[in-house]
Amino acid sequence: EPEVTQTPSHQVTQMGQEVILRCVPISNHLYFYWYRQILGQKVEFLVSFYNNEISEKSEIFDDQFSVERPDGSNFTLKIRSTKLEDSAMYFCASSYSRTDTQYFGPGTRLTVL
């Protein structure tokens, strides 16, 4: 069964460093999403992406964040200058259409020291 994959599974970085989290959505899906979940808290929507542009973003997704689909398979989330409060689990998700079910990847645990 097709699934969303994410790399790395765990990323440790120093405050102020840039990180790139990678996702490979399900191959025939057209909509891509990033969510984050701070430990013990709710899953929070960050951004949705369709047709090579951001279609919606939350108030969390500020200028520190960017997304890109550099090729036909990868979907990346970049955090330019990480802060301690960026430590969280980051989930990528994809769906075939805007109204279709979103399927989540296994997540990347980001730890900012």
Add this chain to the structure above:
Amino acid sequence: QKEVEQNSGPLSVPEGAIASLNCTYSDRGSQSFFWYRQYSGKSPELIMFIYSNGDKEDGRFTAQLNKASQYVSLLIRDSQPSDSATYLCAVREDNDMRFGAGTRLTVKP
């Protein structure tokens, strides 16, 4: 502010019992409703979705939606210890999907 509210629990039921999980949402424009299960340290896993008022059954799971009351629930029949997890209610309007904080369910053998 669009909110999705769930009782955080923990909810504890004996094996074989019915577990009832509830969720309310504030945005009347919400179009679709999802229940995800999340085991500790893992990603959310879709259990069911529901778009229309009424009940939707899938195996041991029944989702119930009442848009007038802005209420969605999940019933788990014949609960098993393997059902022990956090259950996340998610509500979507367009591309914006909002999650509740989740209800932690424990099924005791």
